[in-house]
Amino acid sequence: MSEDADVVVIGAGQAGLATSHELEQRGVEHVVLEAETPGSSWRHRWDSFTLVGQNHTVRLPGAPYRGEDPYGFMGRDEIAGHLESWAGRLRAPVRGGCAVRRLQPRAGGGFTLDTDSGTLVSRVVVVSTGAYQRPHRPAACAGLPASLPVIDLTGYANPGSLPDGPVLVVGSGQSACQVAEELALSGREVVMACGRAPWFPRRAGGRDVFEWLLDTPFFDQRVEELPTPAARLGANPQVSGAGGGHDLHYRTLAALGVRLGGHLLGAQDGDVRLAPDLDASVAFGDGVYRTLRDLVFAVCARQGLERPDLPEPAPLTGAPVESVPVGRLGSVLVAAGFRPDYTSWIRVPGLVDDLGFPVHTDGESTAAPDLHFVGVHFLRRRSSALLFGVGADAACTADRVAARLGVA
Structure with missing residues (x-):
């Protein structure tokens, strides 16, 4: 793979898929890159893992929970399956098995993404790789x-x-x-x-x-x-x-x-x-x-x-x-929680604060314009990374991206 794109979304969990949905609603063409398969990060939880919020709190844009057990608690494989099914209904291609190993700005604008499948150049990038990445x-x-x-x-x-x-x-x-x-x-x-x-x-x-x-x-x-x-x-x-x-x-x-x-x-x-x-x-x-x-x-x-x-x-x-x-x-x-891990693969000086969280204005990096984040804990509010809150953040970011690209 060696090509150009207007917008690349990195990650096909709830944040990346919510972003893809919102970009689709605004007519913004894009591609989604996923290291494994959509929703796969949930499958890495322990065997008996369940949601802590009831199923009806899965309020993703275009993919709310509509099952027969709204007051139950989905297990890890059910959550992953819900996201995988959603990915199949979105128009944008989701390229699985395409981990991004390095992301860096280009001198003339945009970004270079080095992936397991080759190099891609994109004008805008949305990073949606999960609330935390490192134990x-x-x-x-x-x-x-x-x-x-x-x-x-x-x-x-x-x-x-x-x-x-x-x-x-x-x-x-x-x-x-x-x-x-x-x-x-x-x-x-x-x-x-x-x-x-x-x-x-x-x-x-x-x-x-x-x-x-x-x-x-x-x-x-x-x-x-x-x-x-x-x-x-x-x-x-x-x-x-x-x-x-x-x-x-x-x-x-x-x-x-x-x-x-x-x-x-x-x-x-x-x-x-x-x-x-x-x-x-x-x-x-x-x-x-x-x-x-x-x-x-x-x-x-x-x-x-x-x-x-x-x-x-x-x-x-x-x-x-x-x-x-x-x-x-x-x-x-x-089991002492997780920490952000952006600087190990995103090469942007001043990208994060002392705690490792992106420094941003309304989700857009202050160190690298056109680099956005969705699904970060407390990005805009406490619910930013949650199954009932990430959709609002994805909509805000999609609005910014569409305005930047001049898409009506």
């Missing part, structure tokens, strides 16, 4: 002994995929809690190195947590409204869609026998050490619970609804774990 390992993991298997979440499939023996789960967000629960239910002994993460009940007053929050400003929050820009890297709320959806947080995990401790410090004298800060992490999560509760109560006041029963959190019982003998652990599973 994050806290620095303390480097202090663990080489004899102890340390596995990133991307390497986890099911409890049987881990070495025998107790598991130390490092992390505290949705994925960490879901995997810790699955391991405990399988009979594994689990210790969890906890950090700060929000939580809220799965259901309150007969409504799902997402139904409540979609009626509040929560998902419309912008970066400048956060306490600090680094808050973008915070954990997602602790909750599960498995088994029809249920509560999942530190208290439910403790009730299953998961032993909780503070954040990972490393290893010393034959022990894995956890910080004595579990109380602070629990207090942080409880504080967010109260904030979300206030938002829900505001919805009730505005809509004339009866307040749901949302009591004060019960005390977390049990002594925190502060050390575990290395010899007792079978493995360490790191």
Whole structure:
């Protein structure tokens, strides 16, 4: 492949396909490049993975959920299948197996894309490669002994995929809690190195947590409204869609026998050490619970609804774990989130900020005009990378691209 294009969209997940749909609606010709197949990144999740939002929250432009289980939670293969089917209905070609290895500006304008299938030159590029690309390992993991298997979440499939023996789960967000629960239910002994993460009940007053929050400003929050820009890297709320959806947080995990401790410090004298800060992490999560509760109560006041029963959190019982003998652990599973990874393949000075997020104006790079981003966490608002929010961002970007190309 060696050719020119007006617009190239990189990635055929929900962000790339939403962008393709919106460009199609505006009559903008383009091509979509995908490293594997449409929606394939979802298939890399662990075996039992499900959506956390109910199926009806899949509100993609041109591909909303219309199945028979709107209040259920699709598994990873169903999500991927939904996106793959959508890709087949779009007019723009989706070139699978065409990973982009390098993207760089051309002196005369536009961009050169070096791909597995050759080189392509494009006037405009939209990067839609996912909210995060690189598993994050806290620095303390480097202090663990080489004899102890340390596995990133991307390497986890099911409890049987881990070495025998107790598991130390490092992390505290949705994925960490879901995997810790699955391991405990399988009979594994689990210790969890906890950090700060929000939580809220799965259901309150007969409504799902997402139904409540979609009626509040929560998902419309912008970066400048956060306490600090680094808050973008915070954990997602602790909750599960498995088994029809249920509560999942530190208290439910403790009730299953998961032993909780503070954040990972490393290893010393034959022990894995956890910080004595579990109380602070629990207090942080409880504080967010109260904030979300206030938002829900505001919805009730505005809509004339009866307040749901949302009591004060019960005390977390049990002594925190502060050390575990290395010899007792079978493995360490790191589920500490992901980080952006744009600069490893996009050659543009000043492309990202100190946290690795694109520096942009309304999705368009300030360092390279005509280079756009869609599907980035908090790109325009909290919902920017989500299945019910990415469509709005894709429409905004398609408007900018169409205006730039002079397409009516």
